[in-house]
Amino acid sequence: MNARSLARWILGAAITSAMMTSAVAADIVVGQVAPLTGLEAKQGMSYAAGLRLAFDSVNKQGGVNGNTFTLVRADDHNEPASTVEQTRKLVAEQRPLVLAGYFGSRNLAALLASGILDQQRLALVGYRTTGIPPSHPLLFNVRADVRDELAKLTEHLATMGITRLGLLHEAGAEAVVAAADEAAGRAKAAFVIRAAYAPDSKSTASLVSAFLKAPPQAIIMVANGAVTAAFIERYRMEGGAAQLFAYSGADIEQLSQRLGEEQMKGVVISQVTPNPYKSSSRLTREFAEAARAQKLDVPVSYMMMEGYIAGRVIIEAARRQGRTPTREAMTATLNAMNDYDLGGYAVGFRPGARAGSKYVELSIISSDGKIQQ
Incomplete structure (x- = not known):
């Protein structure tokens, strides 16, 4: 093979490799339907900010297995009917791999009753309720219940x-x-x-x-x-x-x-998460580094830390699936995730247990209005 032929062969191989990589690599969409306006808007936005911290951090490093992550949000105004409506719309238009960061006992109950998760084989990772949700096989929370x-x-x-x-x-x-x-x-x-x-x-x-x-x-x-x-x-x-x-x-x-x-x-x-204001573990240090690297539109908070943890769990579940993650494999991978240590905070699931952590600490407000733990 002469030099010209060799050059053409190398160029062709590089193009073929790039085409194969681009065919496999994907933008993994994560969908969130939550209160983004109204009295509970700060919680919904803070959770979303935490998810984005996790996704942006890994995207800057080239993603996972060549795949990057995008968070798509919709506002349900904290209304159960709107939670269902906006989820249907988001699923139809954005085709998310997984859902995350939902809020409200009635909202979650309405979502489960709608059958969307079952019909779409779509896992929900991370949610906040004032009740105790049923042990549904497609629900995965990253916190203690x-x-x-x-x-x-x-x-x-x-x-x-x-x-x-x-x-x-x-x-x-x-x-x-x-x-x-x-x-x-x-x-x-x-x-x-x-x-x-x-x-x-x-x-x-x-x-x-x-x-x-x-x-x-x-x-x-x-x-x-x-x-x-x-x-x-x-x-x-x-x-x-x-x-x-x-x-x-x-x-x-x-x-x-x-x-x-x-x-x-x-x-x-x-x-139910480590203190986001203290760099006392690998998780909190990585969270702090991610927060410093971003221009945040909401202040750092416990809610943001919980969203960040949910994002990290989703990233890890996608990583364990290889180059072509699917909804079905996402559920199976999460169900098998019983050993994921984020650095001072462990997450794991088992049949009948949807709460992925047992971590609970107490904070007290001091006489000068400061948070103590």
Whole structure:
């Protein structure tokens, strides 16, 4: 073979290789339908920012197996019917490999009832609810569930000698009530009063009144950020003296922005991710590096950290599938993911267990309004 022929052969081989690579490589679409406007918009946007941090970081390194990641979002205004409608539209138009970052107990219930996940064989990785979702084979959460948070909170209260508890929860969340009673029983405590709020309610007057009439030593709030903030504000204003404990879905940053230091002082919130403000592990250091490298449109937060973790789990599941990830393989890979250590935070799933982590820590708001852990 002469030099000219050899050059033509090398060029042809390079072109063929490039064509084969481009035919295999793809843009992996991840779909999110969440509240991007309204009272819960900051949570939806923060979760999305975390997902993008993970995807942008890996895309800058050339992607995974030649594939890159794109997040496509749609606003459901926190309305269950819109969650279903926007998901149908997103699935039809964008053909996502996987969904992520959904919000709301009623929203998730409506999505499952619609049959979209089953019909499309589409996994949902990462979601926030004020209830305990059913153990659906296409649901994969990257955080501890409400049961784990209730166990941590009641155990903590028991060590302080606090045994007469109150529970604030969303109406219809019977599984939460049962889990709370079970956790309290193990801690040798009891819920002496419970108050439920309607999901679309904008008033907390009756809730506050109930806890003032039969005051417990401490109140555990399993409610979204808007309800929790409104309850704390009114409860403090009317002289409520019980210690206040919130589950992670209340979003500590959102509460801090909406309430004054005096109202927030002493409030304890369970957290299901490592502290995003401290570089205490490989995960938090990588998160901090990714955040510094991006121009963020929302502040760093626990919610952003959770979105980042969800993004990292999706990336790892795609990596384990090779060059041609599919929806079916995504589900199978996630189900087999029982050993993924992000660096101080482990994620794993097994049949019947949709919560991928058991990590729960407690944060407290100090007298100067700072987050302590």
